[in-house]
Amino acid sequence: MAIVAIIPARFGSTRLPGKPLSDIHGKPMIQHVCERARRAQRLDRVLVATDDERIASVVRAFGCEAVMTSAAHASGTDRVAEAARGIEASIVVNVQGDEPMLDPSLLDAAVDAIVRDESLPISTVSVPLGDVEEMLSPAVVKVVTDSHNRALYFSRSPIPHVRRNGGDLREAAAAAVAAGWARRHLGVYVFRREALFTFAALPPAPLEQAEGLEQLRALHHGLPIGVVHVWAEAGVAVDTPADLERARALLAVDGG
Numbered sequence: 070m071a072i073v074a075i076i077p078a079r080f081g082s083t084r085l086p087g088k089p090l091s092d093i094h095g096k097p098m099i100q101h102v103c104e105r106a107r108r109a110q111r112l113d114r115v116l117v118a119t120d121d122e123r124i125a126s127v128v129r130a131f132g133c134e135a136v137m138t139s140a141a142h143a144s145g146t147d148r149v150a151e152a153a154r155g156i157e158a159s160i161v162v163n164v165q166g167d168e169p170m171l172d173p174s175l176l177d178a179a180v181d182a183i184v185r186d187e188s189l190p191i192s193t194v195s196v197p198l199g200d201v202e203e204m205l206s207p208a209v210v211k212v213v214t215d216s217h218n219r220a221l222y223f224s225r226s227p228i229p230h231v232r233r234n235g236g237d238l239r240e241a242a243a244a245a246v247a248a249g250w251a252r253r254h255l256g257v258y259v260f261r262r263e264a265l266f267t268f269a270a271l272p273p274a275p276l277e278q279a280e281g282l283e284q285l286r287a288l289h290h291g292l293p294i295g296v297v298h299v300w301a302e303a304g305v306a307v308d309t310p311a312d313l314e315r316a317r318a319l320l321a322v323d324g325g
Contacts, residue, residue: 093317105171170320203253
């Protein structure tokens with residue numbers, strides 16, 4: 070049962086053009102992501118799916134595989150699905166290309182969940198959210214789950230909302246954090262091969278478009294998502310120049 074990680078990487082980021090090639094301590098960001106993914110114990114292969122020869126050339130130069138894909142894809146998952154059609158893999162791991170501080174153990178945890186439970190088509194991970202400002206931030210995606218650790222909903226809003234008489238949104242968010250119910254979703258997805266192709270072929274869902282979260286497409290169409298609750302650092306997702314500077318500072322301390 071081959072388990073392959075595919076890292077989607079496009080050059081044309083709106084807020085940070087050429088983002089995968091951004092330098093972090095002498096290495097392009099995409100190299101940091103590849104090297105960390107390769108440390109995962111459960112992966113048989115790691116490759117980058119891109120629409121740009123500049124990215125592909127850099128990836129090959131530091132010794133990782135690169136696969137060219139269409140420039141027309143609306144999402145990273147669509148790019149991953151195209152790349153997956155050309156390789157042998159029973160399980161495909163979608164690793165975000167903007168996570169230079171990725172913890173390899175998160176990939177292993179998500180893979181283990183889908184290997185153990187044959188009924189799961191998709192799995193992902195969450196970490197505790199202990200900061201009220203992050204709980205309130207629309208840039209931080211939250212998740213709530215059922216008793217079987219399957220996703221009930223993902224949102225940019227602070228969920229769950231702890232209702233108390235006279236309490237405002239901040240108080241509700243603080244109560245959820247204090248109770249340990251606040252969970253941050255991390256953008257790692259493990260798909261069974263056919264589930265990936267099914268997902269990529271589905272039409273966008275209304276809530277997906279409203280929240281800007283493609284995982285809501287799976288829930289809308291009845292594809293369950295298992296959520297592994299892990300205790301790890303969330304790292305930094307690089308979307309803006311400010312995020313890039315923060316990642317550089319943290320990796321300087323972490324040692325890369």
